[in-house]
Amino acid sequence: MKRSKIKTILIGLGRIGSSLETDPYRKKPCTHMGVLQSEWGKEKFEFILGLDSDPKKCESFQSFWKTQAERVDCDPKNVKFPKSIQLAVISTPSVFHEDWAIHCIRQGIPNLLIEKPVALSESGAKRIQKLASQYKTRIWINHERRYHxxxxxxxxxxxxxxxxxxxxxxxxxxxxxxxxxxxxxxxxxxxxxxxxxxxxxxxxxxxxxxxxxxxxxxxxxxxxxxxxxxxxxxxxxxxxxxxxxxxxxxxxxxxxxxxxxxxxxxxxxxxxxxxxxxxxxxxxxxxxxxxxxxxxxxxxKTANAFLGIYEEISQVIMGKKQTMEGTLSDNIEILNMIESIYRQKK
CATH class of the missing domain: 3.30.360.10 (Dihydrodipicolinate Reductase; domain 2)
Incomplete structure (x- = not known):
């Protein structure tokens, strides 16, 4: 029986989302799209659509990957996703992480992978956590070295x-x-x-x-x-x-x-x-x-962090693994550590 693939969208088509894949010195894959379009990734994930507010990034993305991308406003409130989407990857600039995460959760997407930091503040991360708990949304944060x-x-x-x-x-x-x-x-x-x-x-x-x-x-x-x-x-x-x-x-x-x-x-x-x-x-x-x-x-020569986090995501979604690394609760504590430094104001 053929296993169904995880239907995935990518929000944010910049450096970590896509364009760093053209860096000749970096070990590949080194971006979210690099994983999704790799031979390994294509066996587990079905890429549906790329989204970005910059039309030039959309054009470059479509030209390089030979796949679909759409321009959207930075404010996600008017964006609607197909109900079949199982995973949203949020690789926008940090200032937009919280808004896109909340929108994806409310749209019913059951799994999110969010670039670091999950939000600009501990309070922002807690807002995401509260809503994710209500909708039973699973969230990964891409601190990829944990998976290296x-x-x-x-x-x-x-x-x-x-x-x-x-x-x-x-x-x-x-x-x-x-x-x-x-x-x-x-x-x-x-x-x-x-x-x-x-x-x-x-x-x-x-x-x-x-x-x-x-x-x-x-x-x-x-x-x-x-x-x-x-x-x-x-x-x-x-x-x-x-x-x-x-x-x-x-x-x-x-x-x-x-x-x-x-x-x-x-x-x-x-x-x-x-x-x-x-x-x-x-x-x-x-x-x-x-x-x-x-x-x-x-x-x-073969160790790769990006493949590690996507492997865990695929195993959890497919029901082969229950535990998750780098939980949202962990990341709230990480933001608390960072904010404790900022509060010193010395």
């Missing part, structure tokens, strides 16, 4: 105790104010909310919701969105976390530097590095950290 095999390997090894007891984490997200996407704008919400949310999500995923100890914000001028956010958190188990998110660098870097009582693990867009405690070759009677290749570490 390399990050999942590290968490699994930490959970099993193979990497020792976690003591501290240094998380850094550095980008350029000259090429920040929508960061440094009202639509983007600043580098902490726009880019730093990925690091905050991973911290929450690894250690739960920690408590803010101290934070500082830097602003290029009065009333402007922050140029840098620095924070110190501490988990319930005593893990100290030092977060640095800056938009004033001449490079892009995303990195978690984890220290346990016996290991160091660097998780970065530039790759993963593992170190373990060994007898020091520099100091007699001391232990030093020595690099090593961990057994069973995923092949970097």
């Amino acid at each position: 095999p390399s990050y999942r390997y590290v968490k699994d090894q930490l959970t099993k105790g193979h990497l020792g007891n976690l003591k501290s984490i240094r998380a850094s997200v550095f980008t350029s104010a000259k090429n920040p996407g929508l960061a440094f704008s009202k639509q983007g919400g600043g580098p902490l909310l726009h880019d730093g949310t990925h690091a905050v999500d991973l911290l929450h995923w690894l250690i739960g919701k920690p408590k803010l100890v101290e934070a500082k914000l830097e602003h290029p001028k009065k009333g402007a969105i922050e140029s840098r956010a620095v924070a110190w958190f501490r988990s319930k188990t005593g893990v100290d976390v030092f977060l640095d998110v800056s938009g004033e660098r001449k490079y892009f870097q995303f990195e978690l530097d984890l220290h346990t009582d016996s290991h160091r693990i660097i998780c970065s867009n530039d790759g993963f590095q593992f170190f373990q405690s060994k007898s020091s070759k520099l100091y007699k009677g001391f232990q030093s950290l020595s690099p090593y290749e961990p057994p069973g570490f995923p092949n970097p």
Whole structure:
């Protein structure tokens, strides 16, 4: 018996929705449409329609993918969807996430995948949660690193105790104010909310919701969105976390530097590095950290986060899996962590 495919619409045809698929350096698929139109994706999903408020993006989308796209207003209230739609992917600018999510829920779409952050505020995310609960809508948030095999390997090894007891984490997200996407704008919400949310999500995923100890914000001028956010958190188990998110660098870097009582693990867009405690070759009677290749570490050439989240979505919709990663409740706590930094106003 032939399995029915999940009827899917894509709202927002910009970078993460579609156009980054043309980047020759990125591992494919690297966008929502890239997954949906991949050989793997076509077996599980049936793409119905792409929507965007920019006619040029619609034209480019149709030309590249040889499929249908329609221009719609940013305000979704007049948009109606076919009743057969099972999944809506919302990849609009962040400022429109809440409105589109609420509209899709009210239209009866049972499953949503929303780009990070789910809303611009904790209160906005709670409004989505309340309505989703009424309509029994399932919602995923695309903090895709949770689904990346390399990050999942590290968490699994930490959970099993193979990497020792976690003591501290240094998380850094550095980008350029000259090429920040929508960061440094009202639509983007600043580098902490726009880019730093990925690091905050991973911290929450690894250690739960920690408590803010101290934070500082830097602003290029009065009333402007922050140029840098620095924070110190501490988990319930005593893990100290030092977060640095800056938009004033001449490079892009995303990195978690984890220290346990016996290991160091660097998780970065530039790759993963593992170190373990060994007898020091520099100091007699001391232990030093020595690099090593961990057994069973995923092949970097084939590991892909986008395929991971869509695999979970397909399994849940098809009734093959009950649990979901990165729930809306988790994301409300993540926004609370971010807002706790903003409330410091230092």
